[in-house]
Amino acid sequence: MTEPFDAVDVLRTKRDGGALGRAQIDWVIDAYTRGAVAEEQMSALAMAIFLNGMDRTEIARWTQAMIASGERMDFSALSRPTADKHSTGGVGDKITLPLAPLVAVFDVAVPQLSGRGLGHTGGTLDKLEAIPGWRAALSNEEILAQLDGVGAVICAAGSGLAPADKKLYALRDTTATVEAIPLIASSIMSKKIAEGTDSLVLDVKVGSGAFMKDRDRAGELARTMVELGTDAGVRTVALLTDMSTPLGRTVGNALEVRESVEVLAGGGPADVVDLTVALAREMLDAAGRPDADPAAALRDGRAMDVWRRMIAAQGGDPDAALPAARHTEDVLAQADGVLTTLDAYAVGVASWRLGAGRARKEDPVQAVAGVELHAKPGDRVRAGQPLLTLHTDTPERFGRAREALAGGVVVTPPAELDGFAARERAVVLDRVGG
Template identity: 75%
Template sequence: MDAIDVLRAKRDGVPLGADQIRWVIQAYTDGAVPDEQMSALLMAVFFRGMTADELAVWTQAMIDSGERKDLSSLGRPTADKHSTGGVGDKTTLPLAPLVAACGVAVPQLSGRGLGHTGGTLDKLEAIPGWRADVHEEAYLQQLRDVGAVICAAGHDLAPADKKLYALRDVTGTVESIPLIASSIMSKKIAEGADALVLDVKTGSGAFMKDPEASRELARTMVGLGEAAGVRTVALVTAMDRPLGRAAGNAVEVAESVEVLAGGGPADVVELTLALAREMLAGAGRPDVDPAEALRDGRAMDVWRRMIAAQGGDPDAPLPQPAERHVVTAPATGTLTRLDAYALGVAAWRLGAGRARKEDPVSAAAGVVWTAGVGEQVTAGQPLLELQTDDPSRIPRALAALEGAVGVDTDDVPLPLVLDRI
């Protein structure tokens, strides 16, 4: 095989053969194909796309670059969930223990935030003592004993994706549906769960802004999951406004605990239950009602055990910010705009997010709000509270919020769940 032949074929719109795809993915992972040649191939894919057959082989080759976890020894069905990322999207935190409380194990390998979107591991690290790294035997033991684990992925899981993702980030090839889909699904399929539920966000705060593009991504990923033998469903959900009433790290943990205690914002509860029902159905438990596990405290019990198993103290006070700044409602009427992207950027600038993967984050930084889209507000009432450890960050956060809040505008919010695929 020769890399130049492969990239020329894709450049010219010729579908790649299965052997070509498997060879180039493995050769690049092993270092036999250099970055400049793989960059050219990624750009050719960006413009030429991939057929369904090409994409299925490409994704499987990425899975085969590492190991696929075997969870059959757990003795119970397994289900996983992936979100394409948003603002205030903390559903993984209450969802994993909730589904586990219903008898389905949840092996949730999660990531960190970058830019305006939050990261599940960053949020959980706000809990004193909690560790994201769980070695293989402890990972399986926690799934047996507790039923849920949320942790960082090991280096043996789809290593081809790690190299390709870093290359896409610096070559302008991130925004390609085949490359996005194969990146997400190679890792998720390699996790070894029986069923997978995808939460594909759409709107200003999402990676995909356009609902039809989000649907296309959802269809592509569902096809890849099914082709790999994983029962896969996608919900396309709204991210034109943030989810819940908090964006940040400790503030989102606190809100997740409220949900597990039977309270919390209505939209977070609704989406958590919708995703839980899909996970349970995919794992063969369609008759189990997850709402009951919230009401009777079983989900909270699993949460506490899950946090403790990873060194965290579920009773410890969460970090508090050194500085708070209140933004008031600009007028009286119905809140019709609360822009997700603007709030995500504000939380990021306050210290809750990072510009580069190696940047630290502040556990106490974030934004909370007192009203959601569709609710009534009064001019001058406290609407947003900016929280940070560094008061010098507040002016730039306020700049991000210019135009983010609208009262009695003609904005029409998206439904929380737009589609099921």
């Protein structure tokens, strides 16, 4: 087969700051997927994109080329509109679990194709696999049947969706090009658009525990993804949300499922409830249900009813006891004062080291491992009071977890507060699109 382009010419165009043409982009993505463009050539192109960027036309075409590398799902046969949510990842971010059944209460189908955790951020599928019997892998036919019957599904994305992205994602991880906004945006949006949803709400995390630490860059990423969705005919909005401190009071798989069930039962931590309701309102508005009241559906048990049916439909037992760690250890306050810092990244790494996360995609995780938070920033604490409880089945991990927390948990004595005043933390920082 004679190739219509030479990879070196494509590389040179972007290296020199030029814009790639549509035919060049279509070819390079297709050729890379089938192995005609070598890994070292795509590595060089990824670095050139990292250094020189892409304009809106290039990013849109790059995204479409990745979508075209695989299959697209089709939900047009469903009798209700579809709405999806994507989070860029954080610590204690269990929002998908209560959110999907909550939105489904209002006759909106929620096809939530989710992933696994890597590094300090948790994965939705890992969390749900703490429920006895629950399975993540569903066929397209099973997904459609569950959306039609239950209204919500949380499952693994099939291997046929945007296979080009799977190859490129792994390459970016080993070539220091993960942070390139055109590549992040096209990676996320190629999968989401290929999923076939009518509308999409993006939860772009900002802060120490997030992929994007800087609010300006997070805003740029949000705008880029909203533009990509809009250009593809998907109604897309984004919320920038705070990830300087973990969401809720649990980090870890079974621990976060337990907290999610508390939210579905009408309780749970205020920040988790607030963000769940805020995202639900955006999804419902985008799906044509602007008058729906998701907060009421949490309080009166309707969302819990859908949750139970959703879990059971995937083989899980919603009444089964969640697994618990064989070993726990408390982290105590060393002095009286106010908890002024509870760093999301530090807590995320501690949870990872306890066994809740993985360093490589093929690593196993402990369902029981994680961190329980007994105080949040602004709370007054006493010397000897437990601030955190570490959970694991392998107690030799406690030492490394404590090391991760060094400097990330700060109690300030009253005399040193200098006018510090506890204030309500805003979970939603900004909104883009719509």
